[in-house]
Amino acid sequence: MSFPNVDACFKFAIHKHTKPTANTKMKLKLLTAMALVAILNTQKSVAQSLAKMNWFNEPEKWEIKDKNTFSLFVPAKTDYWRISHYGFTVDDAPFYYATYGGEFEVKVKITGNYVTTFDQMGIMLRINEDEWIKAGVEFVNGKQNVSAVVTHKTSDWSVVELAQAPASIWMKAVRKLDAVEIFYSLDDKKYTMIRTCYFKDNAPVMVGLVAACPDGKGFNATFENFKVTPTPDKRRLDWAKKQQN
Secondary structure, three states: OOOHHHHHHHHHHHHOOOOOOHHHHHHHHHHHHHHHHHHHOOOOOEEOOHHHOEEEOOOOOEEEEEOOEEEEEEOOOEOEEEOOOOOOEEEOOOEEEEEEOOEEEEEEEEEEOOOOOOOEEEEEEEEEOOEEEEEEEEEEOOEEEEEEEEEEOEEEEEEEEOOOOOOOEEEEEEEEOOEEEEEEEOOOOOOEEEEEEEOOOOOOEEEEEEEEEOOOOOEEEEEEEEEEEEEOOHHHHHHHHHHOO
8 A cells, every 4th residue: 555645745755855844844744644544444344255265275075055054075184284193294185265465364264074083174375385375174083173284394283172162263463564363253253363383464465265184985065154343453553653743
């Protein structure tokens, strides 16, 4: 986002080799305040158009049931993992995504017919094959776990076992500068953070829906109300506030 009127005022002052007048300074402050309001107004929830997203590892069976509901049959023997603990790398599970820059919040409701240990589904943030995050539900030993895998060259895994098996769960990830915060909710009202991790900033990110079935024969997964909310960059907000002083 640029603000040509502010730029023009600065360029005029520099071109004339004179200090800005009191009137010019007041105009600059007013324009900067308007810029700050414009930045804040960029924060709005966007229901990502499911029909306009892209596939990485497209499965055989998938369907957009309506503008807010997406389902697929997760193919067997698929996963995302790099090296750690197991000694192998896999990068072959279905990932349905759109690309975003800057800071944002992504949220989705997930419902899975989990059958076999390591059946999983949720959201994924991916810069490339070496840098990505997947977070959602992972089925382990007959129980649902809220799970997060963070990968920087090698993968790590965080899990929180759920006391009960909810029919659905909401997952949310918030990208702020060089970090991502990961949350889950059982009712889309109260959210609990499970992880904060480093994630490279100033780089476009593929953001979307992921599911995998490393050891089983596949399962049905449904995603609802996938939304991405762009948020103002903190550095821009700090800059705009300083201009008002």
